[in-house]
Amino acid sequence: MNTADLGLPVDVPSTALFTDQYELTMLQAALKAGTAERRSVFEAFTRRLPEGRRYGVVAGTGRVLDAVENFRFDAAVLDFLRERAIVDEPTLEWLADYRFRGDIWGYPEGEVYFPGSPILRVEGSFAECVLLETVILSILNHDSAIAAAASRMSAAAGSRGLIEMGARRTHELAAVAASRAAYVGGFNSTSDLAAGFRYGIPTVGTSAHAFTLLHDSERDAFTAQVESLGRGTTLLVDTYDVTEAVRLAVEVAGPELGAVRIDSGDLLLVAHRVRQQLDELGAARTKIVVTSDLDEYAIASLAAAPVDAYGVGTQLVTGSGHPTCSMVYKLVARAESADVNAPLVPVAKKSLGAKSSIGGRKWAARRLDRDGVAEAEVIGTGEVPGELADRQLQVELVKGGEVVGREPLDVVRDRHAAARAGLPLSATQLSRGEAVIPTEYL
Amino acid sequence: MNTADLGLPVDVPSTALFTDQYELTMLQAALKAGTAERRSVFEAFTRRLPEGRRYGVVAGTGRVLDAVENFRFDAAVLDFLRERAIVDEPTLEWLADYRFRGDIWGYPEGEVYFPGSPILRVEGSFAECVLLETVILSILNHDSAIAAAASRMSAAAGSRGLIEMGARRTHELAAVAASRAAYVGGFNSTSDLAAGFRYGIPTVGTSAHAFTLLHDSERDAFTAQVESLGRGTTLLVDTYDVTEAVRLAVEVAGPELGAVRIDSGDLLLVAHRVRQQLDELGAARTKIVVTSDLDEYAIASLAAAPVDAYGVGTQLVTGSGHPTCSMVYKLVARAESADVNAPLVPVAKKSLGAKSSIGGRKWAARRLDRDGVAEAEVIGTGEVPGELADRQLQVELVKGGEVVGREPLDVVRDRHAAARAGLPLSATQLSRGEAVIPTEYL
Structure with missing residues (x-):
């Protein structure tokens, strides 16, 4: 489309x-x-x-x-x-x-x-x-x-992907305009379905912590997600223990796993560890998405980390100050x-x-x-x-x-x-x- | 209604x-x-x-x-x-x-x-x-x-009036929700007609600098406004010289003039001067409205000034930080x-x-x-x-x-x-x- x-x-x-x-x-x-x-x-x-x-x-x-x-x-x-x-x-x-x-x-x-x-x-x-x-x-x-904040973030992100995911942090219709402005400023996609509907912006999204918590175990949750959304999906690996979750994610989805998402902790440190673990597990092409309270400064500080894409919410839709x-x-x-x-x-x-x-x-x-x-x-x-x-x-x-x-x-x-x-x-x-x-x- | x-x-x-x-x-x-x-x-x-x-x-x-x-x-x-x-x-x-x-x-x-x-x-x-x-x-x-910011402002304003006028500083529909939240937080009225339409909030507003500039003289502008909106209107007195404008405002509208609005300068100082001038001109019941980049701190700092109402825009709709x-x-x-x-x-x-x-x-x-x-x-x-x-x-x-x-x-x-x-x-x-x-x- x-x-x-x-x-x-x-x-x-x-x-x-x-x-x-x-x-x-x-x-x-x-x-x-x-x-x-x-x-x-x-x-x-x-x-x-x-x-x-x-x-x-x-x-x-x-x-x-x-x-x-x-x-x-x-x-x-x-x-x-x-x-x-x-x-x-x-x-x-x-x-x-x-x-x-x-x-x-x-x-x-x-x-x-x-x-x-x-x-x-x-x-x-x-x-x-x-x-x-x-x-x-x-x-x-x-x-x-919003576009000015997005532009700074996209300059800091270079060729890495930027996902707009701030809908929950601003008025529901301001969010749609914010997705549009973020796209103008260089973002690649949005979590906001209304922005996809009204402006044709590519939409993305897979799962939240609630999905893991709904199931009797993280294994059940990952299995359910992979069976429904395919091996190319992004699994959220920080509900319990990140290392165990990454191991489990690759076990369940295989090395074709699309990506893992990290939403908390010291992203620089965790990204390095997860990258190493993924490589050791043979999932060298599995990407890493990070999404925790990012702004242009945090994005810039992660330039040396093995991160493939950033999800940005609050700081994008509030114009980063x-x-x-x-x-x-x-x-x-x-x-x-x-x-x-x-x-x-x-x-x-x-x-x-x-x-x-x-x-x-x-x-x-x-x-x-x-x-x-x-x-x-x-x-x-x-x-x-x-x-x-x-x-x-x-x-x-x-x-x-x-x-x-x-x-x-x-x-x-x-x-x-x-x-x-x-x-x-x-x-x-x-x-x-x-x-x-x-x-x-x- | x-x-x-x-x-x-x-x-x-x-x-x-x-x-x-x-x-x-x-x-x-x-x-x-x-x-x-x-x-x-x-x-x-x-x-x-x-x-x-x-x-x-x-x-x-x-x-x-x-x-x-x-x-x-x-x-x-x-x-x-x-x-x-x-x-x-x-x-x-x-x-x-x-x-x-x-x-x-x-x-x-x-x-x-x-x-x-x-x-x-x-x-x-x-x-x-x-x-x-x-x-x-x-x-x-x-x-x-927005309501949290409004509540702080209304606590600072005490019994004085608070007008929400931030529509131009936020998304057009966020502005309507912001008017509603401001009203919940203690504001009295809004400039935003959509907020009046959808939520029944009292709306106010009279004129901007453009109206004065449209006319050949400040006298023409004031006369036009009073003839159309009545003597109870609010005249904006800081397009050229405030003292001259206040004199002219009372000359045109008489002592029944509803209010004057001051939108620039040192509001504390100007409000005192204007109050004194209005009183000397016999317009003791003419009110003073101030509207320039106010937040809860500015409102509090004007507590000792002869101000009757505050119009708040940017800082209200952006949650005051x-x-x-x-x-x-x-x-x-x-x-x-x-x-x-x-x-x-x-x-x-x-x-x-x-x-x-x-x-x-x-x-x-x-x-x-x-x-x-x-x-x-x-x-x-x-x-x-x-x-x-x-x-x-x-x-x-x-x-x-x-x-x-x-x-x-x-x-x-x-x-x-x-x-x-x-x-x-x-x-x-x-x-x-x-x-x-x-x-x-x-």
Whole structure:
């Protein structure tokens, strides 16, 4: 089954209520004031990377496109807004006809980003753009956080397999999005069946300690598993005594045993012992999977251990210390009046402190050095300088309300691998540091 | 509108795929081995609280009941499992008829918990219970993490209002569950319309900086907002100059202005200045809402500031440093055979280290001191001692597959407030420490 067939479009319910109430009250006030139809430009960007991180990963764009397409106010939603008196009748009438008819440009999903990168640019009337703020930020902030953690883990894992198995550690639907983002970031598979169903991500899984405990002996459990799932299965060997379990596993399944899984203890030490034991038992091709509270640092520290694959749960779905990004969605330009030909005026919040931003519709390009390695994220307003024209980062995603930027998840995953490979080598160092390339404003 | 009317049951799709693949492969192997029907007891509990936390908050139980009720394998799901060859035909046939017919007992939602507390106990055949592991843990681990953060924040806020506004910082559906958990933990309202729609939580919201920037002047923006939303609205006063904005806000809305919102700067200092200015302008009843990157520590530090309500986003929905709990779902007892009258045998993983657990079906009670304050969480197997019989913590939630423990969210919210009030006073200290009462095993 191909991810392109299954991935998109998926069954997304109306996304119109994934919205902060103030988006609707602003709409109501702007409709009354005659300013709602002013042509506007909103941009999603982050002012900083999470502390210590060297790059960010754009993820969730495909889900944003689904959300925009499904952002409709049906009767049940309108009734709710009316009963609660959240907005007035003219606003309800306006919402009943709502669909986004504007344009969206953005970094393609899987691309890396830096402070200030205009990851998404949404253009249309103020009214139609402002409504999308909450759901766009929900998706980008969550999915990009998970993808960034996944990318670090996949850099640390090198060519070894990475299994996403964090569903039980996060909200049941956040888990599905997390599997998707992990796949973008370089994971190979997931334990989450819903992620397999919705996005075509390869799913894996064999057994837990409960299965061993259900049976009268470990031998009974291993025999039951091998008889049902075949010799290529993965047997969990740390319910009682690991050495005895490994011996038993090979006795029951033979040297064709697919893998053993270790879920506790000093993984470095245990992996070495188990590898030696497996080799001595003639099971040289039986793989070792480890799965206990791993993060990118633990994965890196196991680089010298005879481990074939890592299963990662908690630290993946919680963004390895950074469960959200700090992306914001800001009005950066708007027309002088509701006239369709009125010129755009750059706007920006001007209060003191860290929350100020730069007005005007932005372009972004990545400047490369002579070896083709990224050396700066260049952001500007107005004309793109000629020497950067072919390295622009934004692509068209929605045109006049129609989604034009949908793509298979494997394309996104490959893009991320390529984008990360195009950064200076220090990008994948796990030590804390600044963004690996500077952001320059032209 | 009453939360009891809206809250439950809600429109939950089939939850059967919010499941790790190994639950299904274990099922297949157990069906073939003839062990699938062994009567079993699974328990959800946590071995430890997040570092430094004094108590945990049970949240998500109501959502678990929805998930269990909707855990069915329809044709689309079965086709997916067949196409991917995840399980064999006899297993697919078994799944087609699946509904949970067992019993669930647990701590009532809103109750506090400690290390080892048997928060949920699921009893039935191994087959029917093991399938529920992933979705039960997803819900409890997510929702309880958010509720714990919310509870700390609400203790710090005292009688002041708390608004949940973190939707944009987490997955769009996790945000809805987070609003619900925040309400359980003591928040008063949410910005998230979907949380209002699904759970009847009061929603609030007026305007963002974009609304001010849309207009030709701050005066135009304030005038537009007041004309549409009334003088009782909340005006955002930090787009340009706070002092000028406050002056203008009272000029436009009059002293009946509902509130001003401050979203940046040194909130302590700015709140004092704004309060003084409002009082001097005769707007003594105009409230002050602050909303910039708050957590429980920031809320506590503003206790002496003239603030009326706090809006909390990122730190709420990310669990204020602990975005997930470490609840596990373990087989603790199972029958000797598939015979319905076969006696139960306690079982437990016996490997070394932190992952061992205690076998046997557990009861739990809270022992109080002479003043009625909690002094220990008492957990045991077998008979409940007479002096603890009236303080047992587990209630019946599902009986023979039928949900019997559903309750309105306001009841849950009140229960949490009472449970927290029954703990030693040091429970709500924000300083890091151990669990505020010990867990004793009888």
